[in-house]
Amino acid sequence: MKQNAPAALRNRGPIADVLAQELPAFGTVLEVASGTGEHVVYFAQRFPDIHWQPSDPDEQARASIAAWANDEGRQNIANPIALNAAGDVWPEIKVDAIVCINMVHISPWAASEGLMAAAGRLLAEGAPLILYGPYLEPDVPTAQSNLDFDASLKLRNPEWGIRPIGAMDRLAQANGMERKKRVAMPANNLILVYRKRS
Known part of the structure; x- marks a missing residue:
C-alpha cells in the first residue's frame, strides 16, 4: 500500500528547513499533489503544531498517504482528499499556507493555473504558496540535467515540462499573488515563495 519516492528522502530535510522560515507557527497547511505521502508525514513530525x-x-497515491500517516500515528495529518489542481472544484476550506512539491513540471499548464487561482482565493493576505521543483530562469544557465529532464518530460507528455519562472510570476500576479523569495536547492531545484497581496 505504501509507495516510496527516493527523491523524497533526499529533499525533505532541505525543503523543511525553508518551510521553517516561511510557514506560520500553527494553522492549516494544504499540500497539493502529496504523491506517496512521505513528505507530509515528515513535515507533520517536524512541525507538530501545524495541521x-x-x-x-x-x-493509489491517497492510499499510500493514508498508509504512511497511519503507520506514523500522527494526529496532525488529516485524511487525504481527492484534488485535481486543474479542476474547477477545490475545497473551500480555511488554509494558512499551501505547499506544492514537484507538481508544476509533471502536469499540464492548467494545473498551475488552477493552483494559482485557488491560492489567490483561499489564502489570506500575506499567506504563502510555496512551490518546489526545477524552473527555467532568465539570465541563469540551465543545468544540462534539467534540459535533459525537460526533454524527457515532453516526450512522456507534450503538456508537461519545466516552466519559466517569468510565466509563474505572471500567473501569480494575475491571481493577486507576488513572489517574495527564490531559494536555490540541491539537485538544481528551487523553492519559490509567493504571498497573497493586500
Whole structure:
C-alpha cells in the first residue's frame, strides 16, 4: 500500500528547513499533489503544531498517504482528499499556507493555473504558496540535467515540462499573488515563495 519516492528522502530535510522560515507557527497547511505521502508525514513530525491536509488526484497515491500517516500515528495529518489542481472544484476550506512539491513540471499548464487561482482565493493576505521543483530562469544557465529532464518530460507528455519562472510570476500576479523569495536547492531545484497581496 505504501509507495516510496527516493527523491523524497533526499529533499525533505532541505525543503523543511525553508518551510521553517516561511510557514506560520500553527494553522492549516494544504499540500497539493502529496504523491506517496512521505513528505507530509515528515513535515507533520517536524512541525507538530501545524495541521496538515494532504491531497492528490490519484487514488493509489491517497492510499499510500493514508498508509504512511497511519503507520506514523500522527494526529496532525488529516485524511487525504481527492484534488485535481486543474479542476474547477477545490475545497473551500480555511488554509494558512499551501505547499506544492514537484507538481508544476509533471502536469499540464492548467494545473498551475488552477493552483494559482485557488491560492489567490483561499489564502489570506500575506499567506504563502510555496512551490518546489526545477524552473527555467532568465539570465541563469540551465543545468544540462534539467534540459535533459525537460526533454524527457515532453516526450512522456507534450503538456508537461519545466516552466519559466517569468510565466509563474505572471500567473501569480494575475491571481493577486507576488513572489517574495527564490531559494536555490540541491539537485538544481528551487523553492519559490509567493504571498497573497493586500
